[in-house]
Structures are given as C-alpha cells and as structure tokens.
Amino acid sequence: MALELQSRPALLAGAGLPQFELITPEQVSQHIPELMAELEQELSSLEARLAVLDRSGQSPDWPTVMEPLHQLNERLRWSWGVVGHLNGVCNTPELRQAHAQEQAAVVAFGNRAGQSEILYRALKALQTRPDLDATQQRILTAELRDMDRRGVGLAGAERLAFNAASQELAELSTSFGNRLLDATNSWTLRLTEAAEVEGLPLSLREQLAQAARQADPAAADASAESGPWLLGLDYPRFGPFMQYSHRRDLRERLYKAQVSRASGETPSGQLSAGQTSTDQTSPALNSTEQAASGDSNWPVIERILSLRLEQARRLGYANWAELSLAAKMADSIEQVESLLEDLRTAAYPMAVQELADLRACAERHGAAEATDLQPWDVSFWADHRRRERFNLDSEALRPWFPLPRVLDGLFALCDRLFGLTITAADGEAPIWHPDVRFFRVHDRDQGRPIAAFYLDPYSRPGSKRGGAWMDECLSLSQAADGSPVLPVAYLICNQSPPVGDTPSLMTFQEVETLFHEFGHGLHHMLTTVERPQAAGINNVEWDAVELPSQFMENWCYDKATLLGLARHWQSGEPLPEGEYDKLLAARTFMAGAATLRQVHFSLTDLRLHSSWTPDCGQSPEQVRRQIAITTTVLEPIEEDALLCSFGHIFAGGYAAGYYSYKWAEVLSADAFSAFEEGGLENEDSIRAIGRRFRDTVLSLGGSRHPAEVFESFRGRPPSTEALIRHTGLVAS
Numbered sequence: 001m002a003l004e005l006q007s008r009p010a011l012l013a014g015a016g017l018p019q020f021e022l023i024t025p026e027q028v029s030q031h032i033p034e035l036m037a038e039l040e041q042e043l044s045s046l047e048a049r050l051a052v053l054d055r056s057g058q059s060p061d062w063p064t065v066m067e068p069l070h071q072l073n074e075r076l077r078w079s080w081g082v083v084g085h086l087n088g089v090c091n092t093p094e095l096r097q098a099h100a101q102e103q104a105a106v107v108a109f110g111n112r113a114g115q116s117e118i119l120y121r122a123l124k125a126l127q128t129r130p131d132l133d134a135t136q137q138r139i140l141t142a143e144l145r146d147m148d149r150r151g152v153g154l155a156g157a158e159r160l161a162f163n164a165a166s167q168e169l170a171e172l173s174t175s176f177g178n179r180l181l182d183a184t185n186s187w188t189l190r191l192t193e194a195a196e197v198e199g200l201p202l203s204l205r206e207q208l209a210q211a212a213r214q215a216d217p218a219a220a221d222a223s224a225e226s227g228p229w230l231l232g233l234d235y236p237r238f239g240p241f242m243q244y245s246h247r248r249d250l251r252e253r254l255y256k257a258q259v260s261r262a263s264g265e266t267p268s269g270q271l272s273a274g275q276t277s278t279d280q281t282s283p284a285l286n287s288t289e290q291a292a293s294g295d296s297n298w299p300v301i302e303r304i305l306s307l308r309l310e311q312a313r314r315l316g317y318a319n320w321a322e323l324s325l326a327a328k329m330a331d332s333i334e335q336v337e338s339l340l341e342d343l344r345t346a347a348y349p350m351a352v353q354e355l356a357d358l359r360a361c362a363e364r365h366g367a368a369e370a371t372d373l374q375p376w377d378v379s380f381w382a383d384h385r386r387r388e389r390f391n392l393d394s395e396a397l398r399p400w401f402p403l404p405r406v407l408d409g410l411f412a413l414c415d416r417l418f419g420l421t422i423t424a425a426d427g428e429a430p431i432w433h434p435d436v437r438f439f440r441v442h443d444r445d446q447g448r449p450i451a452a453f454y455l456d457p458y459s460r461p462g463s464k465r466g467g468a469w470m471d472e473c474l475s476l477s478q479a480a481d482g483s484p485v486l487p488v489a490y491l492i493c494n495q496s497p498p499v500g501d502t503p504s505l506m507t508f509q510e511v512e513t514l515f516h517e518f519g520h521g522l523h524h525m526l527t528t529v530e531r532p533q534a535a536g537i538n539n540v541e542w543d544a545v546e547l548p549s550q551f552m553e554n555w556c557y558d559k560a561t562l563l564g565l566a567r568h569w570q571s572g573e574p575l576p577e578g579e580y581d582k583l584l585a586a587r588t589f590m591a592g593a594a595t596l597r598q599v600h601f602s603l604t605d606l607r608l609h610s611s612w613t614p615d616c617g618q619s620p621e622q623v624r625r626q627i628a629i630t631t632t633v634l635e636p637i638e639e640d641a642l643l644c645s646f647g648h649i650f651a652g653g654y655a656a657g658y659y660s661y662k663w664a665e666v667l668s669a670d671a672f673s674a675f676e677e678g679g680l681e682n683e684d685s686i687r688a689i690g691r692r693f694r695d696t697v698l699s700l701g702g703s704r705h706p707a708e709v710f711e712s713f714r715g716r717p718p719s720t721e722a723l724i725r726h727t728g729l730v731a732s
Contacts (some may be wrong), residue, residue: 011035011082014075015479017488018082020432028083028098035079036105042072043113050122059129060122062136070532072113074477080106085471085490089456090432091463096178100171107170111163114150123147135703139533142702145327149315162314165307172307176262176300177651180644181465183261183295188215189231189253197229199246201395205229206499207237211461233258234461236496240507242379244395248369255376256639263641264296297644298621304650306614321610324656328543329663329706333610336659340606343662344599344631346729350592351633361385375634382590390589392582398505400579402569403457403495406511409565410518413555416683417690418526418698419444425452433460435497441525451525453489457514458497458504467647468493468513470520470549477532487536489521503569508583511565512553519552520545526698539702542657546664547671547706548697554672554726557584558680588728593633595727600631602659604642605649609656667710669723671697674714676722 010022011031046068053060087099113119126132127140151162190212191197197205208229212222215230222228231237231254238258245251308320317323321333330336355373358381363370365384369377386392411422421442429438435458441451454473459466473488495510506514523545524536532538537545555561559580566575604624612623620643628636636642648654671693678685696713710718 011079014078015485017429017473018078019430020082020086021430023082023086025092025094025098028095028102032079032083032102033105035075036102036109039072039076039109040112042068043109043116046072047116047118050118054118054121054125059125061129062126062132065119065122065126066136066139066533069119074475074532076106076109077472081472085473086432088465088469089460089463089492091181091465100174103170103174104167107167108163111150111166114147115152115154115159115163116147117152120144120147120152135529135531135534138703138705139531139539142327142539143533149323149326151315154314158314162311165311169304169307169311172300172304173651176297176304177465177647179262179295179297179300180647180651183645184233184466185461187233187257187261189250189257191229191231191250192227194227196247196250197227197245199244200241201244203395203398203496203499203502203505204237204240204244206502207496210497210499211237232461233261234459234466235494236459239379240395242376243383245380248377248380251376251380252374256637259375259637259640259642259645261641261645262295262297263639263644264298265639265641297650298641301620301643301650302614305608305612305620308609308655309613319610321606321656324609327541328657328660329541330543330659333606336606336663337603339662340599340602340659343595343729344603346724347592347595347599348630348633350729351596352592354590354592355633358382358385361388373634375637375640378593378634386586386589390582390586392579392586394508397508397566397575397579397583399568399570400566400575401506401508401511402567403504403506405567405569406506406514406565407455409561410515412564413561414522415444416687418522418694419687419691429454432456435460449486451487451489453491453521453525455491455493457493457495459494460497464492464494465647466494468517470517470524472524472536475524475532475538476527476529476535487525487527489524491517491521493517505569508556512556515552515556516549519549522552522698523548523701526694527701528699529701529703531703534702536701541706542653543660543663544667544706544710546661547667547710550661550665550668551671551693551697554668557587559584560680587726591727591729595729596631596633598662600628601646601648602662603627603631605646605654605658606656608649666720666723667706667718669726670714670718670721671710672726673722 009027009031010019011027012035013019050060050065053064083095083099083102087095123140123144127137127144132140151159151166154162188211191208197208200208202224205224208231209222209224209227211232212219212228212230219228219230231241231250233254238254241254242251305320312318312320312323315323317326325331325333325336330339355378358378359370359373361384362373362377362381367381373381383394386394411420414420414422421444423440423442425438425440427438428440429452431438431454433456435456437455437457439453439455440449441453442448443450456464469490469492471490471492473490474485476487477485479485493510493514495506495513496504498504520537523540527536529535562580562583563574563577566580567573568575604627607623607627608620612618612620618626621641624643625636643650648658649656654660674693675686675689678689680686693713696709700709700712704712707717
C-alpha cells in the first residue's frame with residue numbers, strides 16, 4: 001500500500017500540499033480522466049448503499065451520507081482545484097488546452113452527482129433526524145438547495161437540455177477569461193523618446209524599462225533614464241501611467257486599448273509611439289492584434305446571458321438574478337435595487353461636483369482639456385487636485401511601503417487583534433513560481449500551529465491573470481487516519497514587482513488590496529468549525545463573504561497600524577505623521593465617483609440578469625449604456641466595451657452578485673465602528689474586541705446565517721451609518 005501511495009501521480013494525491021512543479025499539462029490530460037472514472041465508481045457505490053437503506057426503510061445517518069459525499073467532493077476539489085489554480089497563476093497554451101479538454105468531464109460529473117435522486121432522497125431523510133445540530137441542518141439545507149439548482153427535479157429532455165447548457169456555460173466562462181487574458185497580454189506600446197515618458201515617476205520608468213528588457217533581448221540595456229520603455233495593460237503599468245503621464249495623446253491611446261479589450265477591435269498597440277495607430281501594415285504589429293470574430297467576447301456575453309436565463313426558467317425561477325439571490329443574504333431583487341438606488345442618489349451629486357472640481361483644476365493649469373474633459377483625463381487631473389487640496393503625492397509615498405515592511409505591519413496587527421504569530425516558512429513547501437512565499441500561522445496564546453498560506457504578490461502579465469483573490473488550498477478537516485488537516489490559503493495579488501535591487505515599493509492602494517485579500521485568508525484560516533462543508537468561507541452567503549476582507553481594509557487608516565508598518569525602505573525612518581494625516585483627510589476624495597462606479601457595475605450586472613432577454617429589443621451593451629445615463633457623469637466613449645472585460649460576472653462567481661461588495665461594505669464598516677466606539681487608542685479594548693471578532697465572524701464561517709454571526713459580534717443588526725460616515729456620502 002505504501003508503494004502504491006508513493007507512485008500515485010502528483011495530480012491525484014488528493015491530500016497535502018500539491019507538488020506544483022510536477023503537475024504538467026500532460027498529467028492533466030492523462031490523470032483527470034482516471035480521477036473521474038474513480039469518482040464515478042465511488043458515487044455509484046455510495047448510491048447502491050443508500051438504495052439498500054432506502055428499500056429497507058432505514059434512516060441514514062450523517063457518517064453514512066455526508067462523510068463519503070464530502071470525500072468525493074474533496075478529491076475532485078483538490079485535483080481540479082490545483083489545475084484551475086495553475087491556470088490562473090501559470091497560464092500556458094498547453095495547460096489551457098488540457099484544462100479545456102477535461103472541463104466537460106468535470107462538469108458532467110457535477111451534474112451527475114447533483115442530479116442523483118437516490119442521494120437527494122437520502123439527504124431529505126437525513127434532514128428529519130432529531131440528532132442533528134444547527135450546523136448540520138444548515139449544511140443539509142444548502143446541499144439540497146444546490147441539488148435543486150443542479151436540476152435534480154428535472155427529467156427527460158429538460159434534464160438533457162439543462163446538462164448541455166451547464167457544459168456550454170462552463171466552456172464559455174473559461175473562453176471569456178482566456179480571451180480577456182490574451183487581449184490584456186497582447187497589447188504593448190514601445191516608448192523611445194524622453195518626451196513620451198514626461199511626468200512619469202522614476203519607479204514607473206524603471207518598471208517600464210524592465211518590461212522592455214524582458215520582452216526583447218535587443219533591449220537588454222533598457223534603463224529608466226534612456227529607455228526604451230514598454231507600456232502594457234496590466235494595472236501596475238496602466239494605472240500609474242494614466243495618473244502621471246503628461247502626454248494626453250498617449251493616455252487616450254492606452255485608455256481606449258484598456259476599455260476595448262476582447263471586444264474584437266484592433267488595439268493600437270505593439271508599435272512605437274511615433275507610429276500612427278492606423279498604420280496596420282507596420283511590421284511591429286503581430287497577428288494577435290488583428291481584429292477577428294474569434295477575438296470578441298460580445299457573442300460570448302449574449303450566449304452566457306441567454307443560457308443563464310434558460311437555466312433559471314427550467315428550475316422554476318423567473319430569471320438568473322432570482323435564482324442567485326435564493327442563496328444570498330439579500331431577500332429580493334427589489335431590496336438590492338433599493339440599496340443601490342440609495343447609494344446612487346447620495347453619490348451622483350457628489351460625483352458631478354467632483355468632475356467640476358477637476359475641470360476647474362485643469363483650467364487653472366491652462367490645460368486645453370478643461371472644456372473637454374475625457375475619461376483618460378480623470379486620473380491625471382484627480383492626482384493634480386489631490387496634491388493641491390491635500391499636498392499628498394501618492395507616488396512619493398511608495399518608499400515607505402516596501403512589501404517586507406508592510407507584511408511585518410500586517411502580521412503585527414494580526415497579533416494585536418487576533419493573537420496570531422505569523423512566521424516565514426520559505427523552502428518548507430512546494431511552490432509554483434520563484435516569487436511565491438509560504439508562511440505559517442500559530443495561535444500565540446496556545447503556542448500551536450493553526451494554518452498556513454501562500455503569497456504570490458507580483459504582476460506577471462504573460463502568465464498570470466489580473467486582479468487579486470484568495471482561494472482554498474486545504475480546508476480545516478480530518479485526514480483519513482483521523483489526524484487534523486490545517487487550512488492553507490492561496491493569496492494572489494498583482495502589485496508592482498521589485499526592480500533590480502529595489503524591493504516591491506507599494507502604492508497605498510496596493511497596501512489596501514493586500515489587507516483585503518488577507519481578510520479573506522483569515523476567514524479561511526481561523527475557522528473553528530469542525531464540519532468542512534461549513535468551515536471558513538464554505539457555506540457563507542456570497543453577499544457576506546466580503547465582510548472580513550473589507551473589514552481589514554479599514555485598518556490601513558488606523559494610525560497605530562499605518563505608522564507601525566510604513567518605514568522608508570532605505571533609511572528605516574517612519575512615515576511622517578503629517579503624511580498620515582493627509583492620507584486620512586484624502587480618504588473620501590473622489591468618493592462620489594468611486595461609489596457611483598460600483599453602483600454602475602452592480603446595476604449593470606443585476607439588470608442583465610433580471611431584465612434582459614434575447615427578444616427585449618436591446619443588446620446587453622445597450623442596456624448597460626442606458627444604465628450609464630444615471631450612474632456615470634462622463635458618458636462611456638464609443639470604444640468602451642466594459643462588458644467584454646467584466647470577468648467577475650462572465651468568468652467568475654459574481655453573476656447577479658456584484659452588488660455583494662457594497663452589501664458587505666455595510667457590514668464591514670459597522671464591524672469596524674465597534675473598534676472606534678471602544679477607542680482605537682485603547683489597547684485593552686482593541687484586543688478584547690479583536691478576539692470577539694475572531695471568535696465570531698472569523699471562527700463561525702458558514703455554520704450560522706451571516707446575520708446571526710454579525711449580531712453575535714456586534715450585539716445588534718447591522719446599520720448603514722458607519723458606511724455613510726466612512727465614505728463621506730453624507731456630511732458628518
């Protein structure tokens with residue numbers, strides 16, 4: 001038996017930390033079919049055992065049904081989860097192809113298990129047992145609801161159509177994400193003249209020069225001072241360029257390329273800035289930039305929306321939004337619309353005034369665009385106005401936020417709030433890229449290990465999808481021999497990478513992003529729920545899952561926390577208190593525009609999944625532009641194809657759920673206000689409230705309804721007052 005386990009392929013280990021370096025596309029193609037055959041056999045055996053009980057009139061117990069079902073699901077989650085993880089962080093054409101080839105079998109097995117009538121009857125019978133606790137009942141309720149939504153109640157042609165649509169939706173979601181990744185990676189702009197980088201800070205010029213060196217061996221001597229510099233659409237290059245570049249024409253070109261990604265439009269990239277974007281015969285253009293129907297996500301979007309509507313109706317729902325909300329905190333579409341309208345009403349006049357303020361700023365500087373401000377001007381003039389109003393230069397703060405110091409400060413905060421000791425354990429775990437680090441988490445008071453996590457912090461435009469996320473590597477559970485399995489999280493960011501001997505110097509926004517993802521990680525790692533189906537983020541309603549992440553962002557503005565982590569990477573000098581005061585004062589700067597942007601995304605998502613139909617007489621983009629009339633203060637430009645890059649709802653899990661960010665922000669702001677009420681300078685109070693937050697929100701996971709979990713921490717239902725105060729939407 002020992003020899004058999006040793007010879008098990010890395011992809012099928014099913015337990016422990018994955019041996020990432022051994023998991024190849026060839027393994028995916030070879031061993032995922034093997035895994036699916038094994039799981040199919042195990043599911044059939046489970047069904048046979050349950051059928052015997054059913055015929056004998058015996059009631060199944062928890063170990064008979066739920067434990068083998070969990071083991072089945074965990075084996076699939078472990079192996080297919082590793083494939084999905086590597087597809088996101090080490091994407092290659094070969095891995096992408098292998099993933100696509102096996103996805104259909106994985107979806108088919110999910111439908112097969114979700115539509116098992118024998119299993120469904122067993123779960124129904126199990127639900128009637130009087131010896132189940134509240135956590136077990138919640139798990140069962142969720143399992144039965146998920147089986148209903150998997151089509152267990154369908155039969156014949158309806159079930160066949162449902163399963164075919166499920167397969168197609170999975171394929172479409174993957175292709176949407178791949179097309180977006182390709183569109184982001186394929187566009188570059190080579191800058192060669194000093195005038196083209198006027199206004200760019202040294203750190204960005206160094207990053208663009210490093211990108212040029214990596215992309216072209218002939219540019220091995222590229223430097224921040226003399227170039228060449230390679231611009232791209234990944235955010236660490238795109239965001240700062242839009243903020244600092246004095247070249248309005250280049251900002252326009254970059255912006256249009258960004259907002260038209262994966263729309264089938266030919267981007268004006270892969271050429272020197274001196275060439276015209278209409279020069280399609282330029283040898284600098286390669287075949288990946290040529291417009292073609294295969295490059296566009298537009299038909300994918302309509303097909304996804306149409307299939308989701310069909311699926312919802314097959315299951316007895318009016319639309320996909322109604323189906324989605326059946327498993328969320330929000331009670332109805334109307335309740336979500338009401339929240340978003342309240343935010344829109346408060347934010348819109350603020351955003352109008354903010355835009356007028358930017359125009360006035362541009363006019364004071366004698367800029368021609370003062371009378372014709374465009375979307376590619378907003379970041380640039382917002383930065384100017386921020387400097388004028390608060391004397392705050394966000395780029396100048398980078399040296400005070402080197403990643404190692406930020407991590408030290410974050411870990412110190414976790415010790416202060418939650419009694420955690422976090423230590424580096426590099427070299428003690430397999431990794432998928434040299435950038436990746438590994439850390440262990442101990443309970444300081446009990447002196448025992450409780451979790452671990454991976455951190456993959458830097459942008460890698462060629463192989464890593466954009467954005468930031470947390471995912472499960474291992475969940476709190478028991479191994480087959482009864483030994484504990486500690487939770488392990490993946491924490492993925494896309495921040496500015498080190499350049500030469502200079503460490504990753506973070507923007508304040510990147511610091512907030514790291515804290516956000518770490519909040520998700522804490523939710524996963526600090527759970528004490530012994531049932532893995534409800535441990536950590538499992539079984540937590542989607543619109544509550546952002547509570548811990550957004551809660552952690554608030555600590556970036558806590559004086560003790562920020563001044564404790566912000567030290568100059570060379571001198572070690574702390575951030576001057578005056579700079580902290582400026583950050584605090586600027587917290588609500590452009591808050592109207594930021595809130596309105598989230599409302600625009602949320603309403604677009606909700607309406608597409610509740611109101612749009614293929615025969616409604618409008619395209620999804622026309623619906624979105626109609627919504628933009630009241631949710632934007634600058635009309636989207638013709639090239640703006642937001643939906644083609646809206647991966648959250650078309651390639652992620654946020655369909656009819658993007659509003660969750662704002663919903664959970666109400667919870668997170670109210671949770672942080674408990675610390676404000678206790679006194680942010682009162683250490684005894686901070687520690688006591690922090691332990692209570694750990695013992696409720698971070699510990700209870702999906703074992704209880706999130707409203708109940710929140711009330712167990714706060715002592716009352718949530719209030720919007722703190723969010724309104726923190727965002728400045730209403731004067732305090």
